[in-house]
Amino acid sequence: MTDLLSSLNERQREAVTTTEGPLLIIAGAGSGKTRVITVRIAYLISERHVAPHNILAVTFTNKAAQEMRDRVNKLLGGQKLAGAPLVSTFHSLCVRMLRRDIEKLEEGYTRSFTIYDQDDSVRVVKACIKDLGYDDQRLGARQTQGAISHAKNSGLDADAYAARVEAHDERRAAVARVFKLYEERLVNNNALDFDDLLIKAVRLLRKREEVRAHYNERFRYILVDEYQDT
Structure with a gap:
């Protein structure tokens, strides 16, 4: 644990180690918010023994998502893990959800949209x-x-x-x-535009209790980067 937290200041350590319940981090640009998220993922896995597949991290761009994956892998270097946390953009996450369950909306779409x-x-x-x-x-x-x-x-x-x-x-x-x-x-x-990806994923979660229950069970920890832009 010492190695994971050694690069963080006191408030960043507090954000990483406060793992239960909702947590909102408000800080200026360049203050290390993304680093806190990546260390928090590694901390949950290595210190709290959370199964990696129970963790979801969401950000806005493919580049940011890949950088987050790389940072987490580096922090967890050498550890043998059963699976990996899902680090995704908002749109990619919605595509994943809709590929699985869009037909449950009963709006005429199939999963091969x-x-x-x-x-x-x-x-x-x-x-x-x-x-x-x-x-x-x-x-x-x-x-x-x-x-x-x-x-x-x-x-x-x-x-x-x-x-x-x-x-x-x-x-x-x-x-x-x-x-x-x-x-x-x-x-x-059988086509969706970019707006539909977000809107229909939200509609799916709101309308279908069994879909909502699936993701509630799957993702026990959800971390959102750039939350102010959501």
Whole structure:
């Protein structure tokens, strides 16, 4: 234990060794928050004897996730482990969950779904605009896709978005129609956009008790880097 904690200051040690119950670390940039998380993972495994597969660490970028894995492996160097902690980005974690259980949402998707990036989404939106007879010079595909993305991240599906459109707002009414057709085409193509990955994973956990129970049992310790951005 001494070796694990030797590079930490007093407050960092406190954060690492406080292992039970919720813990929020507030500190400025460059103060060692990510290092605390990686040492905390190693501490849980080597000192608290937590099974590695019961630990989940989440961050925002693939690069950050790989760096975290490398740091943990270095800290645990030489130890024979039965499995490894899951260190993942938010989107990768959601993909993993949906590949396992998306069919339980009963929304027409299968586990072999395709993931559309932003360019794919814009392309589908552009086709929807054309097929609905709108002028794509007045209703730009990229701006419309941005409006749809914003609506999704605000918790609105196509019907809820349409219900909020005021009668005289022709542009938003057009976006609502495009949104509706866009969603239909995603389902028909068994495709999810980046927003869907997060939204449908959350919906899955909220709607299906057995899925929620599975992850409650699997992940006893969850550590989130850059929590302020979630």
